Amino acid sequence: MSACSSEPSSRLLFSSSSSLALLLLLLLSLGGRSADADNSSNSSEVSALNVMFTSMNSPSQLTGWQSQGGDPCGDEDWKGISCTDSSITEIRLSGLGLSGSLGYQLANLASVTYFDVSKNNLQGSIPYQLPPNPVYLNLAGNTFTGGIPYSISQMSNLEYVNLGHNQLNGQLTDMFGNLPKLSELDLSFNQLSGNLPQSFGSLKSLKTLYVQNNQLSGSINVLANLPLEDLNVENNHFTGPVPIKLKSIYNLQTGGNSLSGYTSSDDSQSGGVSTIGAVIFGVVIAFLFLLVIVLTLIKRSSSSASPHYIDDDSQNRSFTPLVTDEFTGHKSMDSDASINVKALESCPSMGLKPPPSDRNRSSTENEFARKYNSKRSTDPASAIAYSLVDLQAATGSFSSSRLLGEGSIGCVYKAKYADGKVLAVKKINQAISEDSLQDFMDVISGISRLHHSNIAELVGFCTESGHQLLVYEFQRNGSLHEFLHLSDDYSNPLTWDTRVRIALGTARAVEYLHEVCSPSSIHKNIKSANILLDIELNPHLSDCGLAVFYQDTSINLGQGYSAPECTNLSAYTLKSDVYSFGVVMLELLTGRKPFDSSKPRTEQALVRWATPQLHDIDALVQMVDPALRGLYPPKSLSRFADVIALCVQPEPEFRPPMSEVVQSLVGCVQRTSMNKGLGGDMSASRRSEDSDYGYYN
Incomplete structure (x- = not known):
């Protein structure tokens, strides 16, 4: 009995031991898996490397890398990748002969502090989505194009940036104000232009700066107080x-510029010179002050003796607004007319001379001014007559720092007023004579009657001292050309919906010129640089009504925009404008310039390269601007391409009128809205006239 009863007991003991052993093995297994899971890489970081690997054409030299999945922080060895725990912290891929691009998910690499892909063959624009928290960033020695991505301005831990020896272009934007730790910055051997940004002055830790072999201009004074x-x-x-403060720099190289040398005297001597200069300056100021008092007394004496002369003179001051007006919102500067008048004599960019006093103005000019101002008292559509001194003061003597752009017939400057008002002043290159004054005023009268929500509004003008100056509303987002070609693809990308609406708004402006104005008005210079974008990206076609200035055969309009029949400017017709508009649509579609000598010969002329592919859906998809990242409705894209094909036909008689172009683009907008379920991103600044086409609905 006892023997029989002991067998089940031993079996039970064996069963319990086995269960405990199995349970222990299971726990060990789960523990190991948990430990492995703790050391595995973040899935979003792995995905970023997968995309990067594919974008670089899956190079064989990147051993261990994969196009999908993998674990660079586990047991696998991914070339150039270093991890801390389960986070990727370093990417070192310098000099590996890599090609292609960097992909679009680098922002997922939030733990990367060291990022080096220098000395490869990488190309295209530097992606906006770089690792967000690097200390060391090196993209040098590739063939990157476009501008410097604005995302760099948010990398507050940056200490080293090297973008040298690429093909970067455009102007440096004011984006360096939040980089307090930046010690070394290399932008050398690129094609950067414009002035050094003022935010360079905020780089209080900067020890090394290389900007040699670019096309930068202006002064280097902003660097004076950097260490x-x-x-x-x-x-x-x-x-x-x-600047004298740069004299103490251990290694200073300034050759190949038009810089004048700093003084060779020592600090004490320079201090003495400064003191003497200050004394002389004080004496001069005191003398000028006394001179002003004397002149004031003389003027008062003269005023009491000749009151009728003063009245006549005041009537002749008709080119300066005397009160706050509805267009500019600023008061007349007539009382401050002496401000910086001397600067007019030495303004090289404008070639201005001091404006003659009204009493010295020719009788013909004064008479015309009186007639014009009496006319505009009954014609609210007319523009405001500005004084030259007023515009000179607002533009800083038309300084190069206020230059917004240079077009076919003149330069445009930014005018800033004390009350915050900002305007754009266009200076026509051609000088004006008394004989041509009437013609210019006729042009102004015509432009001032153009009223459309998508046409740049003329605010005023100036004809003093032989100059032809036009004053326009200032559009804060610059031109379409700048958006498409002078900023990198990822900093400020235009969505497909926005591009279609920019095309539609511009088409409606041209339709207004062609089919609403009587007589019809040919623009003759439709191009992306003349399509200005306001704060909400609404388009405003500029240079409308200025075709008379394009008669000079030496004027070179935008290359790639002219229709085949336009062998000279006199051959332009309404259908020539339609062709130019079609080229702008191609820019919006492809992100390419109308003519680009940097492309292979067969791709340099945009129309010639693109036209055969517009009806091939596969080829069309390959043509689309990479900045769109594939985010567009295919049917809207196809319809957009159909409109382009009609507009750029070589035979002008087969091109559609602009009213038909508008109707077709309305269909693109509606199709875009239906596909995306969006109302569009240009929904502000509504005008009732737009409701006819449902543009803003």
Whole structure:
């Protein structure tokens, strides 16, 4: 009995031991898996490397890398990748002969502090989505194009940035104000232009700056107070003196510019010179002050003796607004007319002379001014007559720092007023004579009657001292050309919906000129640089009504925009405008310039390259601007391409009128809205006239 009863007991003991053993093995297994899971890489980081690997054409030299999945922080060895725990912290891929691009998910690499892909063959624009928290960033020695991505401005831990030896272009934007730790910045051997941004002055830790072999211009004064030890600005277009504070830099290289040397005296001597200069300056100021008092007394004496002369003179001051007006919102500067008048004599960019006093103005000019101002008292559509001194003061003597752009017939400057009002002043290159004054005023009268929500509004004009100046509303987002070609693809990308609406708004402006105005008005210079974008990206076609200035055969309009029949400017017709508009649509579709000598020969002329592919859906998809990242409705894209094909036909008689173009683009907008379920991103600034086409609905 006892023997029989002991067998089940031993079996039970064995069963319990087995269960415990199995349970222990299971726990160990789960523990190991948990430990492995803790050391595995973040899935979003892995995905970023997968995309990066594919975008670089899956190079064999990147051993261990995969196009899908994988674990660079596990047991696998991914070349160039270093991890801390389960986070990727370093990417070192310098000099590996890599090609292609960097992909679009680098923002997922939030733990990366060291990012080096220098000395490869990477191309295209530097992606906006770079690793967000690097300390060391090196993209040098590739063939990157476009501008510097604005995302760099948010990398507050940056200490080292090298973008040198690429093909970067455009102007440096004011984006360096939040980089307090940046110690070394290399932008050398690119094609950067414009002035050094004022935010350079905020780089209080900057020891090394290389900007040599670019096309930068202006002064280098913004660098004066930086703790620089190594500065190279050679082979640019810098002008002016070298700040004395830069004299102490250990390694300073400034050759190949138009810089004037700093003084060779020691600090004590320079201090003495400064003191003497201050004394002389004080004496001059005191003398001028006394002179003003004397002149004031003389003027008062003269006023009491000749009151009727003063009345006549005041009537002749008809070119200066005397009160706040509805267009500019600023008061007349007539009382401050002496401000910076001397600067007019030495303004090289404008070639201005001091404006003659009204009493010295020709009788013909004064008479015309009186007639014009009496006319505009009954014609609210007319523009405001500005004084030259007023515009000179608002534009800083038309300084190069206020230059917004240079077009076919003149330059445009930014005018800023004390009350915050900002305007754009266009200076026509052609000088005006008394004989041509009437013609210019006829042009102004015609432009001032153009009223459409998509046409740049003329605010005023100036004809003093032989100059032809036009004053327009200022559009804060610049031109379409700048958006498409002078900023990198990822900093400020235009969505497909926005592009279609920009095309539609511009088409409606041209339709207004062609089919509403009587007589019809040919623009003759439709191009992306003449399509200005306001704060909400509404398009405003500029230079309308200025075709008379394009009669000079030496004027070179935008290359790639002219229709085949336009062998000379007199051959332009309404259908020539339609062709130019079609080229702008191609820019919106492809992100390419109308003519680009940097492309292969067969792709340099945009119309010639693109036209055969517009009806091939597969080829069309390959043509689309990469900045769109495939985010567009295919049917809207196809319809958009159909409109382009009609507009750029070589035979002008087969091109549609602009009213038909407008109707077709309305269909693109509606199709875009239906596909995306969006109302569009240009929904503000509504005008009742737009409801006819449902543009803003």
